[in-house]
Amino acid sequence: MTDQNQQAVTKKEPTQSERFMTKVIAEFGSSVGEVALTNFQKRLAQNYFIALDSVLKTTEEKRLKKSEKYRDQLPVTWANVNMDKLSRDVVAYARIGFDPAQPNHINLVPFKNNNTGKYDIGFIEGYRGLELKSVKYGLDVPDHVTIELVYSNDYxxxxxKDANHPQDSYEFEIKNPFDRGMILGGFYYHSYTKVPEKNKLVMMTLKEIEKRKPDHASPEFWGGEKDKWEWDPKANKNVKKGTEKVEGWYDKMCWKTIYRAAHSDITIDSQKIDDDYLRLKQMESEFAEAEVEREIGANANKNVIDITPPGEPEESASDAESSVPQQNSDSGEQPEMNFEDFSSDVPPMESAGSSPETW
Structure with a gap:
């Protein structure tokens, strides 16, 4: 047989995208009893592949930039991802409607599972994703949810609701939209058109908002000071050169904190809970446990172990933010962004200097 004929009969290896879709299609078939995906489901599955492919490449680049002393030896590549778990998780989130191509829906975070020697993927809900979940599974979903910050120059x-007022309500006026003063707090308002007696007003002081701020919130989001790093040619690495002040997006973070609180306050209807919702809660629990293990490992020989669970407070965008393994400050390398700031709903590897409207 000629070389040309041999090449013709050689089986073409499927691409990573094709392997991913095959796993997802098989999982869809086993979970819903049929293999055929709708066009919408196919698009969502493709969006998950595109988003995760980008995250894996960026995470691997950051891994390679670390010195060997602090670098995990397992490359962050598709070959080292737990595909069985990933396909199940993608199906659950896709069936609920989370779309990684939409801003603030869902963020993907690779983390090492020491039990399997593979990378699992954590799914961090953005504030829009939290809204989507509350609307789909809520017991008594409001017709409208209002979220506002209140400044010192506002009214x-x-x-x-009391004996003289049949329902919660409020009066709110922005007297000077271009000089509203300092943030005093904020509120959210659940309104019901047909049954206004169920309207609900919840106020949050600035202190209550900041309670939901992660312990290690990134100044790129919340503002404040951060370490200043510069390249040292002699040391051939980044070295700390004091601190610098960062303005951040404080107002936006406070608003997102209230937004998350408003949708977290919608009670889940147990009759609406399905396998996808249960799978979602299981994944949240697994990711939280993995974070606890990482924190214990990172602080095993220190006096204090300070664990901030992922999820609420946010992102804390309102309430939530998750965390990602932090770079050891003694490594002489610039620390990576903490996913606890997902309170801010920033895509895992998104530039910290980008506008919050893209988060």
Whole structure:
């Protein structure tokens, strides 16, 4: 047989995208009883592949930039991803409607599973994703949810339900939109058109908002000071050169914190809970446990172990933010962004200097 004929009969290896879709299609078939995916489901599955492919490449680049002393030896590549678990998770999130191509829906975070020697993928819900979940599974979903920050130059008068007022209400006026003063707090308002007696007004002081701020919130989001790093040619690495002040997006973070609180306050209807929702809660629990293990390992020989669970407070965008393994500050390398700031709903490997509207 000629070389040309041999090449013709050689089986073409499927691409990583094709292997991914095959796993997802098989999982869809086993979970819903049929193999055929709708066009919408196919598009979502493709979006998950595109998003994760980008995250894996960026994470691997960051891994390679670390010195060998602090670098995990397992490359962050598709070959080292737990595909069985990933396909199950993607199906659950896709069936709920989370779309990684949409801003603030869902963020993907690779983390090492020491039990399997593979990378699992954590799914961090953005504030829009939290809204999507509350609307789909909520017991008594409001017709409208209002979220507002209140500044010192605004006029705000709450009206709580009592003997003289049949429903919660409020008066709110922005007197000077271009000089609203300092943030005093904020509120959210659940309104029901047909049954206004169920309207609900919840106020949050600035102190209550900042309670949901992660312990290690990134100054790129919340503002404040951060370490300043510069390249040292002699040491051939980044070295710390004092601190610098960062303005961040403080107002936006406070608003997102209230937004997350508003949708977290919608009770889940147990009759609407399905296998996808249960799978989602299981994944959240697994990711939280993995984070605890990482924190214990990172602080095993230190006096204090300070664990901030992922999820709420946010992102804390309102309430949530998750965390990602932090670079050891003694490594002489610039630390990576902490996923606890997902309170901010910033895509895992997104530039910290980008506008919050893209988060």
């Amino acid at each position: 705000f008068a709450p009206i709580k």
